Amino acid sequence: MAAADPVGRVLAWVLEHSHAASARQVPALIDEAARRLGLTGATLYLADLQQAQLKALSELAAERPEAREAEEADARAETLDIDASLAGLAYRAQRVQLSRDRSVAWVPMVDGIERVGVMRVAGTELGEEVLEVCRTLASLATLVVVSKAAHNDVLVIRIRTRPMTLQAELLWAFLPPRTIGTSQATSTAVLEPAYDIGGDAFDHSFSDGTLHLTLLDAMGHDLASGAASATGLAACRSTRRAGGTLPDIATTIERTLEQWIPDRLMTGILAHLDTHRGEFAWINCGHPPPLLIRDGHVVPGALERPAQLPFGLGFHKTSPPPLHRARLQPLDRVLLHSDGVTEARSATGALFGEDRLADTVIRSMASGSTAPEALRRLVLDLLTHQDQRLHDDATILLTEWHPTA
Numbered sequence: 312m313a314a315a316d317p318v319g320r321v322l323a324w325v326l327e328h329s330h331a332a333s334a335r336q337v338p339a340l341i342d343e344a345a346r347r348l349g350l351t352g353a354t355l356y357l358a359d360l361q362q363a364q365l366k367a368l369s370e371l372a373a374e375r376p377e378a379r380e381a382e383e384a385d386a387r388a389e390t391l392d393i394d395a396s397l398a399g400l401a402y403r404a405q406r407v408q409l410s411r412d413r414s415v416a417w418v419p420m421v422d423g424i425e426r427v428g429v430m431r432v433a434g435t436e437l438g439e440e441v442l443e444v445c446r447t448l449a450s451l452a453t454l455v456v457v458s459k460a461a462h463n464d465v466l467v468i469r470i471r472t473r474p475m476t477l478q479a480e481l482l483w484a485f486l487p488p489r490t491i492g493t494s495q496a497t498s499t500a501v502l503e504p505a506y507d508i509g510g511d512a513f514d515h516s517f518s519d520g521t522l523h524l525t526l527l528d529a530m531g532h533d534l535a536s537g538a539a540s541a542t543g544l545a546a547c548r549s550t551r552r553a554g555g556t557l558p559d560i561a562t563t564i565e566r567t568l569e570q571w572i573p574d575r576l577m578t579g580i581l582a583h584l585d586t587h588r589g590e591f592a593w594i595n596c597g598h599p600p601p602l603l604i605r606d607g608h609v610v611p612g613a614l615e616r617p618a619q620l621p622f623g624l625g626f627h628k629t630s631p632p633p634l635h636r637a638r639l640q641p642l643d644r645v646l647l648h649s650d651g652v653t654e655a656r657s658a659t660g661a662l663f664g665e666d667r668l669a670d671t672v673i674r675s676m677a678s679g680s681t682a683p684e685a686l687r688r689l690v691l692d693l694l695t696h697q698d699q700r701l702h703d704d705a706t707i708l709l710t711e712w713h714p715t716a
Contacts, residue, residue, distance in 0.1 A: 329455045334463040350434040357428040365391040418449040425490040478537030495586035500708040501686045510536035511704035524582040528649045539575045558631035565627040576623040589639040597621030604644040609669045644711045651703035
C-alpha cells in the first residue's frame with residue numbers, strides 16, 4: 312500500500328469518471344481503482360432478484376455479438392450460491408470474509424442498509440488498514456451501481472434469472488427498495504413469486520420522524536390485479552405527500568379504485584410508526600392482522616382488531632375505517648404479511664400457518680441474523696414448504712423500532 316495512490320485521490324478519480332461511464336464500464340472502473348490502491352484487482356458480484364445467487368458483473372469488451380456471448384458465458388461461470396459460498400456468507404452476515412491465506416476478501420456492498428451484493432478483492436497485504444480501504448471502495452462502487460441501475464437495463468437484466476411477466480414488471484417498477492432504515496427504525500420486505508407477482512405490493516418510506524408502511528393485496532393474479540395494487544400505491548403516496556392522514560389515504564384508495572378499476576377487491580394495511588415515541592397507528596381493511604414480536608415471542612392478539620371490509624366495495628369512500636393505535640416498546644417488531652404466506656399448502660395439504668411464520672423469523676433473528684436475512688430465510692422455508700412453486704403471492708414486511716435514546 313505504501314506505493315499506491317493516496318486513497319482520497321483514487322476515490323475522487325472514481326467519482327469523476329463514473330459520471331460518464333456506462334454500466335458496462337463500471338466493473339473495469341472499480342478494478343482499476345483497486346489496482347491504484349495497491350490491490351491486484353476487484354470484481355463486483357450482484358445478488359439476483361430472489362437473493363439466491365451472486366452474479367459477477369463483467370465488462371463487455373466490445374459490442375460484437377461474439378463478445379456478448381463470451382461475456383454471458385463468463386457470467387454464468389461466475390455465479391456463486393449465496394447459501395454455500397464464502398461470498399454468500401459476506402452477503403448474508405454483512406461482514407467482510409477472508410480466505411484462509413488472507414489474499415482474498417469478500418466485502419459487502421450495501422446501499423444504506425439494502426444489500427446489493429459483494430466485492431471480491433485480491434492482494435498480498437489484506438490487513439485491517441487495507442480492508443478499511445476496501446470497505447470504502449465497496450461503498451462507492453455500490454453507489455455507482457445503484458445510480459446506474461435506475462436507467463440501465465444491463466444491470467437490471469444481470470440480476471434476473473428468467474423473464475418477468477407483464478404484471479410483475481408493472482409492480483416492481485412501483486416498489487421501493489426492499490430494505491430502508493435509520494438509527495430509529497428499520498423496515499424490510501420480501502415478495503414472491505418475484506417473476507410472476509400479480510396483486511401484492513408493499514411500500515415503506517420515512518418522513519419527518521414517521522415511518523410509513525403499506526401492504527396491499529389485490530384480488531386475482533393478472534394485469535388488472537397488478538394495476539390495482541400499483542394504483543393503490545400511487546393513491547397512498549399522493550395523499551400522504553400532500554399531508555393526508557391514514558383515514559385520508561383509505562378514502563382516496565377507495566375512490567380511486569371505484570373510478571378507474573371498478574369491481575376489483577383489494578385488502579390492505581396502512582400504518583404509521585412514530586419513530587420518536589414508538590406509537591404504531593394502523594388501518595386494516597380485510598387483511599390478516601399485524602403480529603407484534605416482543606422479547607422473542609409473539610404477543611397473542613396484541614394488534615388484532617375487529618375486521619373491516621376490503622377496498623373496492625365502496626364502503627370507505629366517505630366514512631374511513633377506524634384508526635387503531637398501540638404503543639411499542641424499544642426493539643419491538645411488527646410483522647405484516649399477505650394471506651399467501653400463511654395459507655401456502657404443502658403437497659400433503661398442511662398450511663404454512665401463522666405460528667411457523669413467526670417462529671421462523673424469531674429463530675433467525677435470535678441466531679444473529681439481520682431482519683433482511685431473516686426474511687430471506689423465511690422465503691426459502693416457504694418455497695420448500697410448497698415444493699418451490701407458490702400458488703399465491705406472498706408478501707412479508709418486518710419493521711423494528713430501535714430508538715437510539
